[in-house]
Amino acid sequence: MxxxxxxxxxxxxxxxxxxxxxxxxDGLEKRPYTExxxxxxxxxxxxxxxxxxxxxxxxxEPLDPxxxxxxxxxxxxxxxxxxxxxxxxxxxxxxxxxxGNYRLAIIAYTEGxxxxxxxxxxxxxxxxxxxxxxxxxxxYRSSLHDCKWALRLKPNYRKTLGRAAKCCLETRQFDQGxxxxxxxxxxxxxxxxxxxxxxxxxxxKRQEKDSRKARRxxxxxxxxxxxxxxxxxxxxxxxxGDLRPVVPELAECAVHLNDGRLVWPVxxxxxxxxxxxxxxEFDEYDTFREHLDxxxxxxxxxxxxxxxxxxxxxxxLESSGKLQRFDIDSKLRDVLKCKGLLVKGGTPSFIILVGNxxxxxxxxxxxx
Amino acid sequence: xAEALKELVGFLHNEKRPDLQIxxxxxxxxxxxxxxxxxxxxxxxxxxxxxINLLRSPSLSVKRTSASALVNLSAYGDxxxxxxxxxxxxxxxxxxxxxxxxxxxxxxxFCMILSxxxxxxxxALVVIGLIDLETIVNIVTKVKFNNKANNLHYLGVVLxxxxxHKVVRDAIVETSIQKLLPFTExxxxxxxxxxxxxxxxxxxxxxxxxxxxxxxxxxxxxRLLLPLADGTEFSDDEYENMPLELQYLPNDKRREEDPDIxxxxxESITQLCTLRANRExxxxxxxxxILRELHxxxxxxxxxxxxxxxxxxxxxxxxxxxxxxIKDAEVPDDLTNVFSKMDKDFLDN
Numbered sequence: 001m002x003x004x005x006x007x008x009x010x011x012x013x014x015x016x017x018x019x020x021x022x023x024x025x026d027g028l029e030k031r032p033y034t035e036x037x038x039x040x041x042x043x044x045x046x047x048x049x050x051x052x053x054x055x056x057x058x059x060x061e062p063l064d065p066x067x068x069x070x071x072x073x074x075x076x077x078x079x080x081x082x083x084x085x086x087x088x089x090x091x092x093x094x095x096x097x098x099x100g101n102y103r104l105a106i107i108a109y110t111e112g113x114x115x116x117x118x119x120x121x122x123x124x125x126x127x128x129x130x131x132x133x134x135x136x137x138x139x140y141r142s143s144l145h146d147c148k149w150a151l152r153l154k155p156n157y158r159k160t161l162g163r164a165a166k167c168c169l170e171t172r173q174f175d176q177g178x179x180x181x182x183x184x185x186x187x188x189x190x191x192x193x194x195x196x197x198x199x200x201x202x203x204x205k206r207q208e209k210d211s212r213k214a215r216r217x218x219x220x221x222x223x224x225x226x227x228x229x230x231x232x233x234x235x236x237x238x239x240x241g242d243l244r245p246v247v248p249e250l251a252e253c254a255v256h257l258n259d260g261r262l263v264w265p266v267x268x269x270x271x272x273x274x275x276x277x278x279x280x281e282f283d284e285y286d287t288f289r290e291h292l293d294x295x296x297x298x299x300x301x302x303x304x305x306x307x308x309x310x311x312x313x314x315x316x317l318e319s320s321g322k323l324q325r326f327d328i329d330s331k332l333r334d335v336l337k338c339k340g341l342l343v344k345g346g347t348p349s350f351i352i353l354v355g356n357x358x359x360x361x362x363x364x365x366x367x368x
Numbered sequence: 369x370a371e372a373l374k375e376l377v378g379f380l381h382n383e384k385r386p387d388l389q390i391x392x393x394x395x396x397x398x399x400x401x402x403x404x405x406x407x408x409x410x411x412x413x414x415x416x417x418x419x420i421n422l423l424r425s426p427s428l429s430v431k432r433t434s435a436s437a438l439v440n441l442s443a444y445g446d447x448x449x450x451x452x453x454x455x456x457x458x459x460x461x462x463x464x465x466x467x468x469x470x471x472x473x474x475x476x477x478f479c480m481i482l483s484x485x486x487x488x489x490x491x492a493l494v495v496i497g498l499i500d501l502e503t504i505v506n507i508v509t510k511v512k513f514n515n516k517a518n519n520l521h522y523l524g525v526v527l528x529x530x531x532x533h534k535v536v537r538d539a540i541v542e543t544s545i546q547k548l549l550p551f552t553e554x555x556x557x558x559x560x561x562x563x564x565x566x567x568x569x570x571x572x573x574x575x576x577x578x579x580x581x582x583x584x585x586x587x588x589x590x591r592l593l594l595p596l597a598d599g600t601e602f603s604d605d606e607y608e609n610m611p612l613e614l615q616y617l618p619n620d621k622r623r624e625e626d627p628d629i630x631x632x633x634x635e636s637i638t639q640l641c642t643l644r645a646n647r648e649x650x651x652x653x654x655x656x657x658i659l660r661e662l663h664x665x666x667x668x669x670x671x672x673x674x675x676x677x678x679x680x681x682x683x684x685x686x687x688x689x690x691x692x693x694i695k696d697a698e699v700p701d702d703l704t705n706v707f708s709k710m711d712k713d714f715l716d717n
Contacts, residue, residue, distance in 0.1 A: 198584055205612035212616040216601070219619065 082117035089115070090126055093133070102133040109133065124154035131163055140170040158184060165196055174204035228255070231262055235284065236337035243346035253280040254346055261285060264332060267349040268295065272359035273302045284333035288315050288350070292328065307354050314360065316351040317341065323351075323367045373399070373412060380418040386427040393422070393433040400440035409441060410450045416441075420451070423462045428473055435477035442484035448491045451481075460485070460498050467523065468503055470515050479522035483563075486529035496530055501539050504530075508564070509547045519556075524563025531570040540567065541577050549591040552633065562629050568592075569632040572639040575693075578646045589640070589650060590614060592633050593658050595624035600661045610654045627668035634659075634674040641681045644692045656682045669715050 005013070037045040046052045048064045074080075074088055089112030096105035109130035113123065131146035144167035150160045161184050168177030181197035184190065232239065232255070244254050250265040257263070266282040268291075269275075277295050292310045299306050315326045319341050326335050335341070336348060353360040372395075379385075379392035396415065399405035409415050419441075422434040438459075441447045451459050463482045466472040486492040507513045508523050530536045540548070551564040568588070572581065581588040590611035597614055599621040607615040624630045637655065641647045656679065663675050681694065691697050 194585065202612070209612045209615045212618060215618060216616050 082115050083119050083122060086112045086115045086117040086122050086126065090129065093129055097129065097133055102136050105133045106130055120153045124150045124157060128157060128160045131160065135163055135167065140167045143167045144171060162193065169200050169203065174200050228257055231257055235262055235333060237343060238341060239343040241345060245347045246345045247278060247347065249278040250280060250347060265347050267347055268352050269349060270352050271363055272353065275302050282332055285331055287329050287331055289328045307357065312355050314353050314355045316353065318351060373408060373415060377414050377418065380422065386430055389430050390433060393430065393437065397433055397437045400437050403444060406441055406444045410447060416451060420459045420462065431474050432477065435474050435481065439477055439480045439484065442481050448485040448488050452485055452491050452494055457494060457498065460495050464499050468507065470513055472514065473516045475514050475518040475520055476522065479520050479526060483522045483525040483529065486526050489532055492529050493533060496533060496536060501536060502543065505540065505544045505547065521557040521560035524560035528563040528566030528570065531567045537571050537574060541571050545571060546586055549588060552591045552595050558626050562626060565629050565632045569636045572636040575642050578640050578643060582640060582646055582649050589653060589655065592636050593655055596630060596633055596662050597621065597658045598623050602657060606654060606657055609652060614658065627671050630671045631674050634671065634678055638678045642694055644686055647681065651682055673711060673714055
């Protein structure tokens with residue numbers, strides 16, 4: 001039995017209820033609204049929302065929870081068949097690929113392949129697409145590897161064959177590249193492939209030519225070396241060890257033949273001042289005097305007292321602990337063939353002293 | 369002798385006694401050792417028919433002996449026509465079947481018979497009608513096609529014989545000349561190399577193909593020059609314009625050993641020099657240098673003459689030649705005779 005309200009009573013009740021609600025709301029704990037997007041950064045938040053985002057999150061970037069949820073739904077093995085999953089990853093990869101995110105695309109295709117779904121076509125596409133992504137990153141070896149897998153699953157995959165041929169060109173596996181081209185050209189003589197084959201064939205020819213040229217160079221070096229050895233033997237020079245000079249100043253001046261004459265690098269040492277001169281090219285028919293004239297044309301800084309006059313100089317050579325003196329007008333050729341003389345480090349070395357100076361006497365006394 | 373042959377025929381039929389068949393075949397084979405014997409056999413339709421039929425015998429010895437007899441018969445005078453005409457070309461059919469069967473044990477003998485038969489242009493034409501040329505080219509260019517130790521080298525000669533017909537040259541130039549070219553350096557057999565170089569030479573006779581043959585896609589010139597080159601060293605500048613294949617050849621590089629093949633290679637290049645634009649290509653790639661060195665070394669007068677003819681074209685300027693097609697250059701008949709006589713004297717001396 002309902003009570004009949006008058007208008008006044010009804011208004012009074014409404015006012016009372018309003019007040020109660022207001023009181024209730026006022027009675028709630030006062031908390032600021034924090035879950036909304038801050039006004040100054042709403043665009044950024046919008047970007048994060050999976051419905052509005054304009055670019056894919058970078059690998060490793062924390063995911064928006066909503067995105068994570070959606071992803072779980074999309075990639076959940078319980079919700080999808082392996083083939084759907086593989087295709088989902090493929091679409092993902094393709095999306096990244098289109099936006100130039102080749103690395104992300106590779107990750108997606110790899111995930112797709114990990115599913116090991118049973119559809120050869122899908123797997124071939126995954127391999128092929130990953131090969132394409134690798135190709136754009138210039139990872140030609142990885143790309144070729146993926147092409148081979150794709151071709152194992154789908155032997156006449158034209159796109160893959162073409163890419164495989166290009167990878168072979170880049171990695172200089174010319175024979176195989178030509179095989180891929182020929183497989184393609186067996187079906188259809190696409191001008192692009194005809195040109196590609198031509199390029200590979202030419203590169204192969206060039207490589208063969210370069211290696212023949214290199215071989216010729218090596219042969220020539222070996223011939224020169226044999227000739228040099230023969231000349232040294234004929235000149236009666238005994239030497240020990242490598243013929244390449246150890247002294248950096250003479251490193252490029254190893255003994256060589258010039259017009260059938262041996263040209264040696266030579267060291268003059270001046271024990272009195274502990275300095276040396278490096279003669280880069282000492283023709284075996286030159287005399288010591290010719291080279292010493294050149295060295296002392298201007299008095300060197302270390303010869304402060306100007307004692308070193310060519311006419312006064314004595315030339316010595318030390319071999320097996322013995323000192324031997326040579327005439328300043330001897331030719332190098334005649335000196336080097338002396339018995340018991342051994343050239344070390346490919347560089348004959350002579351000791352130069354001022355004749356009858358105290359320094360010479362002191363030096364000679366060491367060998368008494 | 370003719371009577372004796374008649375008696376042998378009876379044994380040829382007896383499939384149950386292959387031993388008797390072989391005895392009879394041995395006698396026939398011996399008879400094919402002389403031209404008189406060959407004449408006798410070729411006149412005897414029955415023996416010819418039997419020999420051809422025995423190529424399908426289940427006994428390997430029977431097959432081999434009858435094939436050997438047919439090699440001799442086909443090598444001589446009218447042999448090709450007579451053998452091919454017998455039994456509606458059945459010989460050519462058996463031969464082609466055997467050659468294209470990887471398990472045929474007598475394929476090499478078959479190739480020899482076929483190379484003999486295709487020597488005459490008419491017989492070659494009959495064979496062309498019975499084969500799939502692409503299959504033949506594929507077999508020729510395959511390293512090892514036959515599983516029973518037959519090398520099929522004479523198939524190269526067959527191809528060369530067939531290529532005297534334009535229909536064959538057209539098919540080869542359009543589809544498979546690139547596959548044949550590497551065989552100018554094939555060192556496994558002078559027979560096969562000669563056959564393939566002969567085929568290539570024949571293909572060079574069609575002027576309208578010269579541009580294609582010299583294009584990057586076929587690039588025939590280096591393949592013709594390489595066998596003519598040895599390891600002679602040239603300067604870097606001289607190498608620069610040569611085809612890459614000819615640059616910096618090793619010291620131990622040897623020239624083609626067979627003078628006939630050298631001659632065919634030179635003739636091929638000479639053919640390619642018929643038109644001005646192509647002569648200019650050959651000149652621009654320094655072919656002259658290879659020929660100059662060959663000429664210094666060459667002893668065979670026929671090759672020397674071929675070489676001089678080609679060099680003569682290459683060293684003349686286009687103003688001196690004055691014609692697009694060098695064959696249009698007018699040489700009066702009396703001079704032609706003088707030149708022919710000079711060539712002949714040169715060869716005879």
